[in-house]
Amino acid sequence: EDQVTQSPEALRLQEGESSSLNCSYTVSGLRGLFWYRQDPGKGPEFLFTLYSAGEEKEKERLKATLTKKESFLHITAPKPEDSATYLCAVEGGSEKLVFGKGTKLTVNP
Amino acid sequence: DAGITQSPRHKVTETGTPVTLRCHQTENHRYMYWYRQDPGHGLRLIHYSYGVKDTDKGEVSDGYSVSRSKTEDFLLTLESATSSQTSVYFCAARTDSYNEQFFGPGTRLTVL
Numbered sequence: 001e002d003q004v005t006q007s008p009e010a011l012r013l014q015e016g017e018s019s020s021l022n023c024s025y026t027v028s029g030l031r032g033l034f035w036y037r038q039d040p041g042k043g044p045e046f047l048f049t050l051y052s053a054g055e056e057k058e059k060e061r062l063k064a065t066l067t068k069k070e071s072f073l074h075i076t077a078p079k080p081e082d083s084a085t086y087l088c089a090v091e092g093g094s095e096k097l098v099f100g101k102g103t104k105l106t107v108n109p
Numbered sequence: 110d111a112g113i114t115q116s117p118r119h120k121v122t123e124t125g126t127p128v129t130l131r132c133h134q135t136e137n138h139r140y141m142y143w144y145r146q147d148p149g150h151g152l153r154l155i156h157y158s159y160g161v162k163d164t165d166k167g168e169v170s171d172g173y174s175v176s177r178s179k180t181e182d183f184l185l186t187l188e189s190a191t192s193s194q195t196s197v198y199f200c201a202a203r204t205d206s207y208n209e210q211f212f213g214p215g216t217r218l219t220v221l
Binding site: 031032034036041042043044045046049087089091096097099100101102 | 113142149150151152153154157167199207208209210211212213214215
């Protein structure tokens with residue numbers, strides 16, 4: 001059974017204080033690992049897809065990396081507008097996404 | 110972005126009544142999905158469709174049915190709503206090239 005565990009559940013940072021979110025996974029035949037951002041009252045917004053260990057992708061202050069067991073979402077010099085819940089999901093051989101419970105990030109000015 | 114809309118956006122209903130939620134996409138994607146999101150559980154798959162009239166069950170399908178008579182529309186029906194089905198429901202469509210799923214804005218359903 002595919003499983004995704006995200007840590008920490010919640011993270012508070014000061015503006016400019018860089019940190020990382022973790023996504024640990026077990027999956028049979030990884031087809032892709034996905035990161036989403038979700039703002040309160042809205043649907044998840046797609047950020048990145050990673051397909052194989054060693055792959056990295058960047059977008060503004062966010063950088064996602066992937067190993068065979070986990071993925072990290074690095075946030076460099078965050079701003080208050082980066083506050084959101086970040087969701088990680090994996091797709092394995094079943095072609096269905098399995099989501100983690102998310103990390104709620106708060107960036108204080 | 111798959112141009113996904115959901116209706117209604119909010120609904121309050123009573124236990125035992127039937128409810129239908131609609132998802133509409135404009136990009137002609139083959140795969141569509143219904144999820145529910147609850148505190149402490151994250152997003153869980155209810156049903157999905159891989160083409161017109163082709164559907165299958167997800168992780169939490171009991172009490173739900175779906176239909177897809179046109180590529181652009183995917184309906185989720187609660188035949189007899191229960192309080193445990195109070196949740197936020199999200200529809201998603203998957204791009205054909207990169208397997209990325211794009212989500213709609215959600216429907217907040219309250220069953221009294």
